[in-house]
Amino acid sequence: MIEAVGLTKRYGAKTAVYNLSFQVRPGLVTGFLGPNGAGKSTTMRMILGLDQPSGGHVTIGGRPFKQLPNAPRQVGALLDAKAVHGGRSARNHLLSLAQLSGIPARRVDEVLGVVGLQEVAKKRSKGFSLGMGQRLGIAAALLGDPQVLLFDEPVNGLDPEGILWVRNLMKQLAAEGRTVFVSSHLMSEMALTADHLIVIGRGQLLSDMSVKDFISANSADFARVRTPQTEAEQREKLSAALTEAGGQVMPEPDGALRVTGLPLPRISDLAHEADVRLWELSPHQASLEEAYMRMTQGAVDYRSTADQKAGLMQQPPMGAMGPVPGHGQQIPEVPQQGFYAPPPPQPGQHPDAQGTPAPPAAAPGGPAPAAPPAGPTTSEDAR
């Protein structure tokens, strides 16, 4: 069990992590998500006592890391796959770590087998690919058979087979009752691996809930309804009828309607009753990736701009500094969907309060608070 309370880290004027409180429970894979620079690695380093928090504290099993007796036997960590002396062989690297906590050399060969590096155990780690480095880092984390495991971006650089292996390894470790805390910036990966999600942006907590709750709260089903474009009054009529029946209707920029809270047959019936012709009635689901991007949109530090290719690059937008109207449209692949989804859970809430499942998205009244654009809400909170 890892517990952070009011964790804050400032580097000079920059606040990397602000007032972060969360718990990582045993028996679950807890995903730690956030865009680049959100403070994931800083948080991990503070958990391991490498960085001194500017405020708050973090404990493992009730004790600060530095006070754990024989820490490597209790906590294993992969922080940086490249954090290995390149001139030392994989086996000797692990051996030096094993000797620190009285782990027999036999165990070194065991973990080398677990991560599949037996063949290159005697080779210098300088020649390792990123994926092999990740495996070596994972081996180091597993060395002491610890109850608490931290992995910072473990799937970076791994091939699909390796990713699958890491995924299963995490699940297996959690199933053995261990506390597994995995950071990533890939929502899709975490949706498959993690049981619980902690999302941060700009060093602040954006969400702390189970993956199941996160999905039901964030990936809302909706129907897209299109009426003949020449007849604007038909659209108004249908809007009114759908709203009256308890649905939420939002106009999309191209004239279609986004309807939530009503099943498709009911929408069709209502249209028929209102004598409105439909050109389109289609089911849609906002993906988890979109939900995550929406949530962290205002908290992205490093945003690329369109390459003007003439003269200087544009000044990048100043991250979360103020609402950017309609910046849902900044993601070209999902031009319309960023705008209307349910708002992310409010940061700063007490972690306990966040475990409560949100009502199913399709239920009437569920995503009602979605009316204001979600992006700006996030932006303001992220400050």
Place this chain on the structure above:
Amino acid sequence: MASVPAVLQSEWTKVRTVSSTVWTLVSALVVTVAMSAGISALMKATFDELSELEQATFDPTFVSFSGMILGQLAMVVFGVLVVGTEYSSGMIRTSLAAVPQRATFLFSKMAVATALALAVGMVTSFLAFFAGQALLGEHRTTLGADNVLRAVIGGGLYMGLIALFSMGVATMLRSSILSLGILVPFFFLVSQILISVPKAKTVAQYFPDQAGSKIMQVVPDALGSDVAPYGPWGGLGIMCAWVAAALLGGYLVLKKRDA
């Protein structure tokens, strides 16, 4: 709590499993012995050309350590790399995550590396002495003569202390390149030049290498060098004070700063 013997064992594994350890220590030995032998042979050949004062204060022991000026640089590189590669590779985070007690980590690492440097330094010192004496011919001295054994052992101590000083500096600067960029020119150029400049000499003689190398002289102020205001052990004491300052600085930096 990682126990001290465990950390020592781990650091020993670390230091013996990188090739830089071997090549820095071997070059410290080879360069010192070879250059000392060469200068000893040269001294024998040109003894008659030395000034009267130089002949009167001729110190065969000190001459046989002439190669340390160059050989100590390899010791500097060894000391810097032992600490610096932890930082350049990022290994320091893995190490400190495994040994949260930073003082235990740092001083165990330094103890292991210094012990190794000291052992190599001693061998180097004795080899350089015997090689030098063999080549000095009629000007030679023996281990049994007054103060000679002290000077030879002192030469080994000097090598070990140079390595330890470099480790302290590298811990303070947290970078191999920066440390080497400062230490190598300092020991090889700045210190050597300043000691030959009349006014600067009064300051330069308190530099760690200048003060520490007095231990290797059997004849005080050998070969017409200037009178130092301290004896051989006093000089080594000054060097130890420098080393202690570097270690303290390194420890404080490691303790205070985020890894």
